[in-house]
Amino acid sequence: MKAAQGVRLLLVDDEPHILQFLELGLINEGFEVKTAPDGASAIAIAADFKPHVAILDVMMPGMDGFEVCRYLRSEETEIAVIMLTAKDEVDDRVKGLSIGADDYMVKPFSFDELLARIQARLRNQFPGLLGEVRCGPFRIDGRRKEIRHRDEVLELSPTEYELLQYLVINHGLVLSKPMILDKVWGYDFGGEENIVEVYIRSLREKLGDKEHRIIRTLRGAGYRVDLL
Template sequence: MEKIKVLIVDDEQTITQFLMLGLQNEGYIVESAADGMQAIAKAEKFEPHLIILDVMMPGMDGFEVCRMLKKKGRKLSIIMLTARDQVDDRIRGLNDGADDYLVKPFSFEELLARMQARLRNQFPEVGDSLQAGPLRIDDRRKETYLEEEVLKLSPTEYELLKYLVMNQDIVLSKALILDKVWGYSFNGEENIVEVYIRSLREKLHDKDRKLIRTIRGAGYRLDVR
């Protein structure tokens, strides 16, 4: 699978760091730029699928950056961020080529939903299929394959395996898995992760625990090498 690349353009370091960490945890490849000129240079080299672009920046503002990037003609989705809640600004951003507009403060979940909608619309060829060694996930059809075998997974097993595949070769703690698969509002015990990992191993014929490895004291890692 070709991983989705996202460029964050914002002069507020705290916002940039927050978004980078969150998006990297979601499996995106992320880079950042602190001003308009740097954004244009980074976009040329990095070739992102999507840009999260702040409007209010020193020097070249987000409107101008958006116009310049869209003039280049490359397929690219732009979501503009701003503290302004003025209809005129939203219209201006959309007229300059922005694909969506989000007003600060915003929830990370809403940003993710808007990103996924734009990516499905503009890049249907990426993002719907995940591959890790013998495992393939067709996210559009919600189907999982081990080689050519279709796995019968519950919705939670599916989401857990997808999260492991998205973060293959990375150790994931139980707490992180709970947050990403069960959600922040889940009030149950961390041991539920062990139960679902055990079930996945059975369905993946992973009796030796070589595919989903337990890293003592740290969590779990999908190892397909």
């Protein structure tokens, strides 16, 4: 799935080698990319560049990623924010989400995973930018809230649509139940994790996936969509 031309990304990190690696990879995917080595520079660049997605490192000298995220949100501009951190701490994650971050990734991470997260944010927040997204036998039309599988429109409830979209866009990645609940139901969802199994079962029936070859279960880990 190739990124659309005209999608603007702002990368903010005080580690030059990370900036260079991500910049080259994302430009190769078709994105328009600008980088900043610190929070103050990021804010100055964002004012003119108006990025669709900002990828912010949390731990930076001076103005940290939390402050940058808070500032971007205060400007009332529509932007998706993905925060990066070297610390796998729940408090940091909750803080980032509570001030307006849309996603959170812990270093080290794979480039493919970051790309999938960016695509997911664009699909959720800027569906018109990507138009119809094709992933193997799936076609996702965010404007119609419609998913086709092998050219057949699937009859999905709104939650089934959000769940299948999340699984397909992140195809090849193992998604745990907590991750799925966070992204589809919201991080403050107070229900049981078993709700995920119920919806997965329904999606498999609608896909004719009796052998679980499309939506695979990885015991103790979560679910993964394979594009067959």
